[in-house]
Amino acid sequence: MEQRYFINFSYDGTAYAGWQRQPQAMTVQQKLEEGLSLLLGTEVETVGAGRTDAGVHAREMIAHFDFSPINDVEQLAYRLNRVLPRDISVKRIQPVSNELHARFSATSRTYHYYIHTERNPFLRHYSLETHYPLDFDLMNRAAALLLDVADFAAFAKIHTDVKTTLCAVTTARWIQTDSTSWYFEITANRFLRNMVRAVVGTLINVGRGKTSLEEFQQIVAGKNRSSAGDSAPAHALFLEKITYPPII
Secondary structure: OOEEEEEEEEEOHHHOOOOOOEOOEOOHHHHHHHHHHHHHOOOOOOEEOOOOOOOOEEEEEEEEEEEOOOOOHHHHHHHHHHHOOOOEEEEEEEEEOOOOOOOOOOOEEEEEEEEEOOOOOOOOOOOEEOOOOOOHHHHHHHHHHHHHOOEOHHHOOOOOOOOOOEOOEEEEEEEEEEOOEEEEEEEEOOOOOOHHHHHHHHHHHHHOOOOOHHHHHHHHHHOOHHHOOOOOOHHHEEEEEEEOOOOO
16 A cells, blocks of 8 residues: 655745646656655655746645655665756655645745835845835735635736635735845745736735825725736745644
8 A cells, every 4th residue: 555755845846837747848747746756766746735937936835745765764765866957946845645635735825025125136036126216015905905805816827727826825924134135925825827926916006105005905806917017026926835734
């Protein structure tokens, strides 16, 4: 009988066309499956907790795979790190109940989007550099409105096969880390494709005075992606944490 294993890992998404396998494109899932297949001597398929877009990073991603019992998962994790590219890092591999699912058992996901307001060569690859004043207090007031929103169609990428645009957001706030750096933290039970970047782009318009709080509410209520702001660039977005039931 096969055993289910969870892999906890992180990656720099700069070089990848996202997490999920795609034809004629290099993805994180492809690299992870190639490494596992090489070490385990047979083709291994993984299921991720979600999918990140091209250029988006993950400080914590979870995937599962099914395989016959493995005697030393710590050794497998060590060997996997030796064969994976250096922009992917496995933290641990652990056996879990076969009833648990990397995607469907997750209860929440948390993303951070990073912004800095002063030129900084050491942040440019992982944070959005802005050259205009932003009213973060006003942006936080707008972000707080998202806690009462059920339908996020206004921030959903169009022409996707998603069955519902309903999401339960439990955290949405801007946090200052120093005099010139901030990040947007958002937690929800699920996210739509491109949703976080669309939310951030629209909140930036609020912070710049281009969109009022009333207009922001109208955008959300209108459920029309073309009314919201442009998607913020991918390089500053991180999948930070995935939460599962305590049984794990």
